[in-house]
Amino acid sequence: MAGANGRKAIFITGAASGIGAETARHFARKGWFCGLYDINEMGLKAVAGEIGAENCHVGKLDVTKRADWAAAMEGFSAATGGKMDVLFNNAGIGRHGWFEEIPPEEADLVIDINVKGVVNGVYAALPLLK
Template sequence: MGTANNRKSIFITGAASGMGRESARLFRQKGWFVGAYDVNAEGLRALEAELGADNCVVRRLDVTDKADYERAIAEFGACTGGKMDILYNNAGIGVGGYFDELPFEDILRVVGVNFIGVLNGIHSAIGLLKATPGSLCFTTSSSSATYGMPGIAVYSATKHAVKGLTEALSIEFRRYGVRAADVLPGLIDTAILPPGTAERAPKEGMFRLIPPIEVAKVVWEAYHSDKLHWYVPSEIAELDKAAGNTPELVREQISSTMTFADEVASEKK
């Protein structure tokens, strides 16, 4: 376990793979001290070896366990002198299928990781963020937070909740000098995608396949900006605008693509 030694620091959940792992790599390259957390202990060990033990602290963490989250935050603070420049709430899971056909325990599991886990993280870390000038509370939302998506309704609902929470906290936390922002990624090439999705993804347009490093770059940019919502790719912003202005039209457009949604739902069962 390393110590920050006056370096800036970032606390990343879901760090063992995908967007979290790429963010850990990027911030290490930028000279930051990295806290990497995930339920995937093997992935964390590999990441620690890559980053160097003096440059990071890695720890298994189930974000739904508030008490353990608080312990992880305390341990991180002990390594950073009680500071945290970025809290990156990135951990998330997806369970596809039609809402009425899903086991209710699967629904609650998605809510637990994707939203309760974010609440646990922010509530546990706010003390360190308040103690750090210019700090940022950053969270992974989703393009599915622009309009409720069939086949992943609960996932989509949790990401809407994350987006709304971010907007509210971006105002509330101003009294501490803490910023809040989120990223709304489209189709990112990570393990959360069901088998075959990458091969069927369009080659262009807002739902083309995007490498996870592009999200990591956005986390870096967000730290140096006061922008609230970040879209990857940027065209997702147009869907967000359309969903707000003409939700009925977007509903019909999405309904016309239900064949793809049916395929995703059946593969995720």
């Protein structure tokens, strides 16, 4: 993957599909450098192929793991010269059904990804956003 070469840079979680992938396509079309991060490596590879290797840096990221965030920030920082213009903290999951039918472990996972994952991302990205 190429470097940002002075372009604006966006770090996108959940970039392998859905809103995250479409956000990457949108910003790449606008000339931005995109950091694509997700746990779905096959999906990331597909999105990177669409927007072009010269327009992105790709990495596996489990948003619930602070060590993954640290590694992702290190790689992204190296590709962008230590800058980030936007953190698009998009990774998330949903569980549907009656409350009593959703196991507590599933509720924990939703909170870990959708809440703690976002908080982990803000803490990790803040130095690059300043």
